Amino acid sequence: MNYPIPPGTRDILPDEMRELRALSTALLGTFERFGYGEVWTPTLEYEDVLVKGDERAAGASYRLFDEHGQVLALRSDMTIPIARLVATRFDDEPGPLRLCYLSHAYRAVTPQRGQQREFLQAGLELIGAEAPGGTVEVIEVLCAALDAAGLPRARVGLGDAGLYRGLLEGMGAEGNGAGAVLLALERHDFVELEARVAELRVSDRRQQTLTTLPQLRGGVEVLDRAVELGGDDVRQATQRLRDVAEGVTERGLADRVIFDLGLVRDLGYYTGAIFEVYDPALGHVIGAGGRYDDLIGRFGDPRPACGFALFVERLHVAQAEEERREE
Amino acid sequence: MTEPLRLAVSRGALFEETLDLLDAIGVDSAALRSDSRSLLFPGEKVTVLTLRPSDVPTYVEAGAVDLGITGKDVLMEQHERVVYEILDLSYGHCRMVVASRAGDEFAQDLERRLGAVRIATKYPRVATRHFEESGRQAEVIEVKGSVELAPIAGLADGIVDLTATGRTLRENALEIREVIGECTARLVANRVAHKLRQREIDELVERISARA
Numbered sequence: 382m383n384y385p386i387p388p389g390t391r392d393i394l395p396d397e398m399r400e401l402r403a404l405s406t407a408l409l410g411t412f413e414r415f416g417y418g419e420v421w422t423p424t425l426e427y428e429d430v431l432v433k434g435d436e437r438a439a440g441a442s443y444r445l446f447d448e449h450g451q452v453l454a455l456r457s458d459m460t461i462p463i464a465r466l467v468a469t470r471f472d473d474e475p476g477p478l479r480l481c482y483l484s485h486a487y488r489a490v491t492p493q494r495g496q497q498r499e500f501l502q503a504g505l506e507l508i509g510a511e512a513p514g515g516t517v518e519v520i521e522v523l524c525a526a527l528d529a530a531g532l533p534r535a536r537v538g539l540g541d542a543g544l545y546r547g548l549l550e551g552m553g554a555e556g557n558g559a560g561a562v563l564l565a566l567e568r569h570d571f572v573e574l575e576a577r578v579a580e581l582r583v584s585d586r587r588q589q590t591l592t593t594l595p596q597l598r599g600g601v602e603v604l605d606r607a608v609e610l611g612g613d614d615v616r617q618a619t620q621r622l623r624d625v626a627e628g629v630t631e632r633g634l635a636d637r638v639i640f641d642l643g644l645v646r647d648l649g650y651y652t653g654a655i656f657e658v659y660d661p662a663l664g665h666v667i668g669a670g671g672r673y674d675d676l677i678g679r680f681g682d683p684r685p686a687c688g689f690a691l692f693v694e695r696l697h698v699a700q701a702e703e704e705r706r707e708e
Numbered sequence: 709m710t711e712p713l714r715l716a717v718s719r720g721a722l723f724e725e726t727l728d729l730l731d732a733i734g735v736d737s738a739a740l741r742s743d744s745r746s747l748l749f750p751g752e753k754v755t756v757l758t759l760r761p762s763d764v765p766t767y768v769e770a771g772a773v774d775l776g777i778t779g780k781d782v783l784m785e786q787h788e789r790v791v792y793e794i795l796d797l798s799y800g801h802c803r804m805v806v807a808s809r810a811g812d813e814f815a816q817d818l819e820r821r822l823g824a825v826r827i828a829t830k831y832p833r834v835a836t837r838h839f840e841e842s843g844r845q846a847e848v849i850e851v852k853g854s855v856e857l858a859p860i861a862g863l864a865d866g867i868v869d870l871t872a873t874g875r876t877l878r879e880n881a882l883e884i885r886e887v888i889g890e891c892t893a894r895l896v897a898n899r900v901a902h903k904l905r906q907r908e909i910d911e912l913v914e915r916i917s918a919r920a
Contacts, residue, residue, distance in 0.1 A: 491788065495770070538903050569792040572894060596794075599906050639903050659900045664771010666900065 389498030412481035434461030455487035468681030476509025504690030517628035540644025595643025662702030718761035774901035780891035808866035828858030835868035
């Protein structure tokens with residue numbers, strides 16, 4: 382007999398499950414070693430609570446009614462449920478709080494694109510530790526987790542969610558013109574970006590800065606190159622990123638990080654550093670995260686926070702590729 | 709030690725000029741020119757794969773190739789794919805247009821009378837988005853070839869299609885009513901390759917930009 386399951390979901394059989402279990406254990410073990418305690422939250426939450434965290438994050442998820450007609454939603458990530466948990470259960474604890482998880486999350490998929498409707502995330506949240514120190518700690522644990530997963534070639538892309546917007550504001554570019562430039566950047570369309578920048582009423586040199594800067598990515602030296610390129614405009618807009626870079630360099634992690642002045646993430650709650658995780662074995666990002674200093678404040682007392690999530694199934698694919706290369 | 713960059717190029721209208729571009733940046737295109745049956749051409753620095761234009765974004769998004777060359781029309785139609793669009797290669801210039809039979813009433817006139825227009829196209833998502841964004845209703849009918857026939861045969865009131873010289877439109881007594889956008893060949897990159905192979909990709913982009 383053959384019974385279908387929804388596209389974007391899958392069964393896992395013993396051989397693969399054994400490997401996934403070992404990988405998950407290695408990741409959680411790393412988080413524990415750095416002092417992060419594992420938490421578990423319900424898969425279903427009240428929709429209005431999730432939306433409070435981020436409308437865009439909750440928008441794509443699955444909803445159903447409970448027996449009283451209340452709208453329940455499947456979480457689309459773990460960051461918002463943990464923000465809710467912290468506000469509810471740890472409001473009196475000064476922190477910093479170190480929490481980690483191994484949990485499924487759910488997102489709508491486009492058919493025939495190999496996207497996962499249900500996926501396993503291993504991640505952590507550091508709550509109550511400010512930038513840049515807290516951010517550097519999170520990057521350090523992230524690198525250790527990638528080592529534990531057996532992915533020495535994986536790299537952490539590091540950018541800043543407010544960098545380009547700040548640069549535009551610093552140059553006095555606002556309104557529709559600046560909005561169109563930001564939209565092109567979010568779409569990773571540098572051809573469109575150049576065309577929209579050309580329409581801004583700023584000097585030629587500043588136009589040059591706006592066009593070139595988001596294409597700068599690489600070792601820590603790109604931060605100096607950026608300042609050479611754009612002078613004080615860039616010095617100001619990249620200050621936060623350069624503070625994190627200093628801490629990352631001090632911990633000897635600069636080689637694991639790709640500094641990316643054009644990095645953008647599509648979740649609305651990021652306020653500072655943003656991360657993406659890459660491995661040469663895979664064309665998709667294998668993890669992502671960042672700093673979200675305003676999110677906890679939407680549920681309770683404001684606290685600075687930072688975290689990441691690794692996509693365990695994708696990590697597993699990359700791990701298999703690494704093992705194949707070693708043979 | 710490092711593997712060559714994988715570049716997908718489109719067989720079709722852009723193919724000849726893409727081969728000229730490869731020659732200009734020092735990637736030998738002789739094998740691609742002489743052998744029309746192979747699909748994969750290994751090279752020292754760049755391995756070239758030949759694909760249908762509309763498959764290029766699929767391969768690039770998945771990371772099956774690092775880079776791709778395809779038309780802006782294809783990228784517009786596959787708007788939701790996550791690829792980095794890094795360079796306008798400026799050849800293969802075309803326009804994406806709305807056209808209908810010369811002399812026919814169109815746009816506002818037709819809309820007032822019928823409430824919606826019927827549009828035949830090979831680019832259903834471009835057409836749908838264009839009419840939605842301009843606040844009009846259109847019934848979009850997807851066809852796979854010879855779009856020009858649709859208004860003549862009465863399948864649709866107008867078409868959304870790509871035109872270079874406008875000759876095919878004229879020959880079928882069609883008139884351009886609106887220009888949706890300008891299309892040229894574009895260089896696109898996989899998001900992970902764009903970061904992890906930054907040096908090689910930037911070097912390639914520089915060579916392309918520096919060509920005469």
